Amino acid sequence: MHVKVKATVAEATTSSSSKQAEKKNLRVLVAGGGIGGLVFALAAKRKGFEVMVFEKDLSAVRGEGQYRGPIQIQSNALAALEAIDSDVADEVMRVGC
DSSP states (O other): OOOOOOOOOOOOOSSSHHHHHHHHOOOEEEEEEHHHHHHHHHHHHTOOEEEEEEEEEEHHTTTTOOOOOOOOOOHHHHHHHHOOHHHHHHHHHHHHH
């Protein structure tokens, strides 16, 4: 199976205010709504990017089959999540423990 991939790159400007404005106009598309995809999406959103998450498993979106098995978050992953958003990390620990 061959998949064609298309990518475009915008030319960056040199001034920092222009870079901020340009960055805010960029859209980040995340493939997968698992823990990694959602944490990445949260981090990108916090940095000012427009974020869209794509998940192929519609049962996760609809709330069906809520138990999919345990998700283990290693201490370094939890530290990364805390650095991105401590409130989200606290909520993960509250409902996961």
